[in-house]
Amino acid sequence: QTVVTQEPSLTVSPGGTVTLTCASSTGAVTSGYYPNWFQQKPGQAPRALIYSTSNKHSWTPARFSGSLLGGKAALTLSGVQPEDEAEYYCLLYYGGAQDVVFGGGTKLTVL
């Protein structure tokens, strides 16, 4: 069974920069996995942030960016705001529409 691994938790200071990563048990993550990133705050539905590695939705703040880094998908937050405290999930596509796996999530604390 394919496993997608994220850092369980990260802490960042307001105004700082942090990078969250997303690794696949099958090997290096490439653009062909169409990495997506979602943000979820307590009691809310997930919100889409990034699709196809680095593309932002119209509502995605400019401080969020997606990339590939060292064989993993990465989400970088630059100039972190207190409201960025949330759980972040990556999603990878492994082929068919049913072959989609979420990462375990990263709890980001802004402190």
Place this chain on the structure above:
Amino acid sequence: EVQLVQSGAEVKKPGESLKISCKGSGYSFTSYWIGWVRQMPGKGLEWMGIIYPGDSDTRYSPSFQGQVTISADKSISTAYLQWSSLKASDTAMYYCASGDSFDYWGQGTLVTVSS
């Protein structure tokens, strides 16, 4: 405005059946896949499966194949997730999502299964 509106919270007993819904509006319902996602209490997101309302092509994650049924009625722009015999372990929040890259999400339906 694109909206996915899910049916309300449900409380069921083990062994009962259930069908929850996700109604799309503000976009071409038949042109985008709709996915279902499970989130168990205090846990992460799990991909369950997906349906293309245009032709009802349905695919399931291996973990959920045979455990649930996904369907859609394009005449009323609604997708469904159903169980024939609920278990306590089905207790979770269930989300639907659609759009080019699952840009749009429903508000979630909380399903509680308890004797």
